[in-house]
Amino acid sequence: MGELESDASSVIQLSHSLGSQPFETRGQINVRSLKSGSVNIQQDSSYDWKDYKEAGEANEFYHLEAFVKYNGIERTFLTSTKACLLYESQLADIITIHVDLLGNIYGVSVATPHSQQCTGTVPEFEPNFNTTVLISYMEHGPVPDVAMYVQKVEQEKVAKERGETKDNRSFIAKYWMYIVPLVLVFMMSGASNPEQPSR
């Protein structure tokens, strides 16, 4: 759920092309509310299974053009992925609509599930898109957390006054002032000992 300042509905016209072919209509995404993220998509692939296979083998791009209309603003976006990745995922793609905090759509991007490698062969499939539409919202930037820090310092102060601080230092860290002289004494006596048997 996005934290937007203004909500809007939008219609996104999609057209696509493989390689350098001319763009053909793919369908449209209806965004009923950017805020709630309710979307539906109507589309059909105008290309054949073979077209994807050939484009994939020729290492072509799959281009998707999105014409967005919202609040009287019109913007055109372009996004691409490798045709072979799309072919391999059997037309399972993810379309992400990027929205900033003021409610502007600033990008539409297409991607495939990222485990794809562009290597294997895929059995023949029906050329129907299996699309996931995501809306990506901008996040609020971090702010210096002064309140939490002050609270932490105060808690520690209170704990100190009550004398409740638990010493969680390690054994050596706690008693080093006793250990070091002991070790020194042992070393000194150990150093003088070997001379005794030589006499």
Added chain:
Amino acid sequence: MKTSSSSLCIVFIFIQTINGLYEDQIGKFDWRQQYIGKVKHAIFDSTGKKIVVGTEENTLALLHAGTGKIEWRHLLGSSAKSTITSLFLLSNGKVASVSNFPTIVRVFDVSSGILQWETAVAKDIQPVLCKWSVSKRDVISIEINPSRSGYDLRLTEYSATSGTENVSPATELPWFTPGTNCQLVFPHLVCLHPQDDAVNIVDVRNSDTHQRIELQYLGITVGAGQLVTLGVTKNFVSLRTTGTFSLYKVTDEGLQRTGAEWPSETVLVSVPTVKDTEARGQYMAALIKREKNYSVRIYDLETDQVLDDVSGDMKLPDQAGEPDLLSTFLMRKPNGELSYRYAISTTDDSFHYGSKKEVYWTREEALTSIVQVEMVDLPVSSIEASIEEEFGSDQPLSGILGHTIRRLSSQFRQLLIVAQQLVAGQISLVHRDAVGSNSKALERDRFGLHKLILILTRPGKLFAMDTLSGRIVWQRLLKNVNTDKVRLYVQRTSIHYPLEPQCTILTKSSTSNQAVLFVFHPITGEPAQFGSEGYVNLSYNVQQALLLPQNEETEYMKPLLLLDESAAPHVFPPTESAINHVVKMSNNLFMFVADTKSCVLRGYSLAKSRADQLSSAAVWQLQLCSSSDSVEEEIVSIVSRHPEEKVFSQGRVLADRSVLYKYLNPNMVVVATAGTNHPHHRGYLNLYLIDVVSGAVVFSTSHRRVQSPYHVVYAENWIVYSYYNEKYRRTELSSLELFEGQTQSNSTAFSSFSAPQPLVDRQAYIYPAHITAMKDTVSEQGMTAKHILLGLTNGWIQEMPRAFLDPRRPVVAAATPEMREEGIMPYLPELPIPAEAIINYNQTISNIKSIYVTPSSLESTALVFVCGLDIFFTHVTPSRTFDVLNDDFEYGFIALVLIGLTLASFITKRLAGKKSLRQAWK
């Protein structure tokens, strides 16, 4: 107890990262040079030994005429718009300066530079015209403002001694029209409208004295469409048309023509400051353009003739531009002869001082407006070059005999070189040279600390500076170019001996919109064998340029890829091997173009390029920013990683011995957009992490109620950015760090088209100072810890360890053993500025604009070049000098100890042998 342990931990970490300087290290590897900016006003004082200057950098300074050194210097306000509009020398040894935006009058004592008084002139509306002048006792300002019935003039007098204001009642100017150019020659105001054919003169104290003088009457005939320009020097005004130049003295009666014939080649005139008071106003100096150089002519206005024996020619240094400011001083030598001194500011921003004989000194003030800096390696020394030649691949002789001959001849040559250097005194037997020794040859040293700094400046002047001394090795002024947009590329470094290094500057032609390349040798500054004298005129306008990271195989040149207006790619140099290299790489070549105003970002792929025709196709397009009319939003910064940055560690080892892998996307850039005038939160900053190959937005974040200045640093997998928080009125630093998670998706190659989604850690900190520049340190292999260099408004440069800005610093817990093991400090909202972290110790750098960092061949050391009004160079060692011995290392002592130990072992061996022999006899 917890706090004390956590603070103990912090103290411990501090001790680890302190990089203070010892007193004896001052000036050892750093230097600073102070500048003042392009001189706009220059006045000789009455003795001629000092020059008061006001500059475009809003600096008022006193220069010593003999040496050109700065006696004192004041930065008058730091607002980018404010400049010194007028500068006057008052009769009582004081200097008055007037700055605008906001308008402030300041009076200083010339000899000491102490401010006497200052007064801010509050203005409700910007006047149509505002002029300043001085009379004997007062600083005078006139303003022309629109009134109900036209325009009126307001005269204000400020007492020169105290600054007391005295406003006269407004008087009407019925003849005034907007667009009129006026000059104040107190008490007269001389006005000329470009379309008018008459000059208007009025006494500002009494508007009834208005006179209108036809240009014809002044002896000027103006052809159709010709413009007359009005200039002023002290109590004279000049009128210039395309073919003529004439000078008039302003009197109560009107304009009185002086100096019968002024050649039309007169570039500048100035009323010289004269030592003896009775001759004041008697002389006039003019700078006249000759075919090659200039000549200075001195006129005696009383007798109306040129003093030929005084006048002389002037030869400015080779790489100086056209003069645009002249100030002169006349003095009488002991033998009674007149002689002059001049101070000239030129269009290349340099400032020259000289006499009839020669130019005594030149200040290179272009160094205050640096556009780009590259530090290039010097060529190998001649000894190493002869070794290179010996083992070079293309040798005619082979076999045992051939090799022997080659070895012998090369060693003979090396011996000769050593002998030559010994004779020339280049090899010093004293260890470690101090900074400032200019004798050192321009050769690469063992640790790559000796480099050449290539500096590209706004007026199109190029400098090469020695890193050891800050000496200018060579300089060159680019000709016939428009340097509003200019970039410098190092196409071939000096590693590829015997091929010469090569650099290229991309800029625009001054006459057309087309791009111009200037190709040159970075070490000598000589133009390379391209085009005409190194200038290559391209027949298209370049919208984006990309220097490929790898060089091609035959000439070891990094090809420069240029994208023209129609997005067609071009390669420079257009050689076959460079084009083949581009075609070979074309499947992985992507470029992107960003329009900062419309916020449209477009990515192109060069995949379908062939050798006979390179082509590009758009693959993605984004449009950032709000389209709303009320909000103004634009791209303020686009930052990519340092192209040669190496990441040593692929992940961070956590306390439980698992690895958190870094998200190292080589194609990601940070785009920051800033909006103003938003109805609710006024200013805001949006930050987008964009993969510029696929066009995917990896992450985006927004800060509200923030203001410029914005600075972004992006290295490895983290981003640090700063902004001013308007709500809390403080500077804040935010830090983002991107991780792939506990597993790495593809360890061998990164593909933007099947990239994982990163996890983003973020944290913000308060910074108790104002930042003007920010940069990360770079090391050769990326092993050394990263520090962030922060240039502050007070002239400090702080070196801040990145660990302080780690977004994983936990807020809640005190230092736990796990954190200590990982090296993470507990969160403190405010970042410290310890005095030891100021790398420029007491060498304040005024008005820091940018910081440049280059790695040296020593992994621990990076070279830092800071520029602003001053320039500063130093070394930083973020992880301390772990790979070199300390400066104070006792070589003698360690040798003594070694010898002693060897001797002792021999002696004891002998003694032990004797003892065992004696025991055997028992």
